[in-house]
Amino acid sequence: MNQMTAVSDTGQSSDPVRLVRDMALAARNAVQALGLASAEIKNAAIRAAAARLRAGEAEILAANAKDMEAGRAKGLTNAMLDRLALTPARIEGIAKGLEAVADLADPIGRVQSSWTRPNGLVIERVSVPLGVIGVIYESRPNVTADAGALTLKAGNAVILRGGSESIHSSKAIHACLVEGLRAAGLPEAAIQLVPTTDRAAVGAMLTAVNLIDIIVPRGGKSLVARVQEEARVPVFAHLEGIxxxxxxxxxxxxxxxxxxxxxxxxxxxxxxxxxxxxxxxxxxxxxxxxxxxxxxxxxxxxxxxxxxxxxxxxxxxxxxxxxxxxxxxxxxxxxxxxxxxxxxxxxxxxxxxxxxxxxxxxxxxxxxxxxxxxxxxxxxxxxxxxADGGEFGFGAEIGISTGRIHARGPVGVEQLTTYKYVVRGEGQTRPA
Incomplete structure (x- = not known):
């Protein structure tokens, strides 16, 4: 991250587009490294992050107190403040959620189906990561942990862009995830948090074609509307919950x-x-x-x-x-x-x-x-x-998809994968 575009103390970047591009390139390299990581190593990183969350409870609550104070001063609604608030019980819930993700079966490399053709070709459909995922969310600091763990478990790298309302809380939680990656010997770029509150960074993520593979929005109607209007990257639709x-x-x-x-x-x-x-x-x-x-x-x-x-x-x-x-x-x-x-x-x-x-x-x-x-x-x-990924047995969720393409309902580790076909032969050629 030290080679990326500078971010000022006020959380503004001199060039958000370049910042997002640098982060996405680092994430792309991290995906390649994650492809070589065993399930045990990924799980170790997630468990280490959970342990660090518990150990860092005081720092996380102090960071959240800053966000809560600023949120009240800005006149956030009670619903927004409730989503933003962290307590010892909620931090413990986040840590348990990470451990639940670690306990899940590894979704990568799973043979979804297999069949043999009359010519002897054996064809398998095998699960693989989606790639680089961008998650854009508002006043939900727990999304930082949930999205980081779920994407890592599924072999993806993630770029997290939390709202300005939760910037201090999200940074504190993200630091715990990075320590988990470091402890397991995985690249820190596997879970990155956009360090700027500049809204231009959101636009840069939405248009990062060939750099970010899919966008997941978590927020209110205005955020979702912007994502739908501006995105040139595929989106997991998450409309409001009526x-x-x-x-x-x-x-x-x-x-x-x-x-x-x-x-x-x-x-x-x-x-x-x-x-x-x-x-x-x-x-x-x-x-x-x-x-x-x-x-x-x-x-x-x-x-x-x-x-x-x-x-x-x-x-x-x-x-x-x-x-x-x-x-x-x-x-x-x-x-x-x-x-x-x-x-x-x-x-x-x-x-x-x-x-x-x-x-x-x-x-x-x-x-x-x-x-x-x-x-x-x-x-x-x-x-x-x-209606919650944890209640569905997914450990956690990155969101609830209300669309019909690829994923619908709680988006957990399995929904953060795609597949490829592996074809094995013994010298077969296709007739003219």
Whole structure:
């Protein structure tokens, strides 16, 4: 890094384009070195980073305190501050996440399928790394660790560009990852953090054709919109999390109440939080009042159409805009629908294809919802907040892909690989 473009004490680079280019070239060389590294060496680097995270807890919390103070001064929302905040428990969770990634089977070199042709050729489809991955994220310092570990495990190099809100926290966590690489004898360029807060560096990453192989955005609507507009590098689409929970007429009331409270309020600032509650009109007499009252008692603002507002004076009017709003706060829009067909129609029209859940004891209704809702993750009788790579057994995630190409849902180590065909013969030639 000492040969790269200089970065000032204010975090600004004199030439962000050149900076990103230098980092990408170093990352490309690191990918070649990682291709020779055994699974044991990669795992050793990840475990050493986890140990350093625990040992460096005080330094990380001090760095995070700077970001939190600056975030409050800038007027960040409560949701943004929640995403930004680190605690001893969260740091321990990050470290455990790294160790969970190390425990996963190595995805590289896995023979996905194999067959023999009539002419005797043996063809194998074998998993290989994607290459150099660029991750652009906002106020989530944990992404620094998750993305670093997952990409390393899959044999990729990564260039991380965190938001200015989390710059101190991300640098502190990145330092732990670098120490893990160093301890295992792997190139430090395998996990790089863009040291500048200059937004021009984002543009440089998005247009780094033949240098960066894929971009992963993790952030709000404005970031994702910019990535989609400017990127000349392939992108793992990650749209906002307009997630739904649908209470079918056959839902168990106690289950419905507990799941809705969790899906909305466990952590309101994550992309898997439910933003719209749909309730079957045929079950409204039994379901609406106890569920809405529980939400209001828990401090959740409710926005609903006129037919529900007579239930409680605290319920506010819902507009068309509410059905397409990711609140990331203790706010929930509520609507009555006509059965599972009405729920499916609403979700497919207004949702972001992220995560949607049905609560019902009717197996046929559940099967229809799971089959016909066009989302990356569909859930039956559980909270939408399980939309997380760690909860899926992936150790961690680099994001939730809402697109349809290559990866969909939580992006873990397997989704960070591609494949090549290995063909073995015994002198065969193709006839004219």
């Amino acid at each position: 997630c739904h929970t649908y209470l079918d007429k056959a839902a168990d009331l106690n289950m419905a109440r507990e799941i809705v409270l969790n899906a909305k309020l466990r952590r309101t600032g994550i992309c898997g939080a439910t933003e719209t509650l749909l309730i079957d009109r045929a079950g409204a007499d039994r379901l609406v009042k106890p569920v809405i009252e529980a939400l209001l008692a828990a401090g959740c603002e409710i926005r609903a159409e006129a037919e529900l507002r007579g239930l409680d004076a605290r319920i506010k009017p819902a507009s068309e805009e509410d059905w397409v709003t990711e609140y990331l706060d203790a706010i929930l829009s509520v609507k009555l629908v006509d059965g599972v067909e009405g729920a499916i129609a609403h979700v497919n029209r207004y949702g972001s294809h992220h995560t949607d859940s049905i609560i019902t004891g009717d197996a046929d209704a559940a099967a229809k919802f799971l089959r016909e809702v066009d989302s990356a993750i569909v859930v039956h009788n559980a909270s939408t907040q399980f």
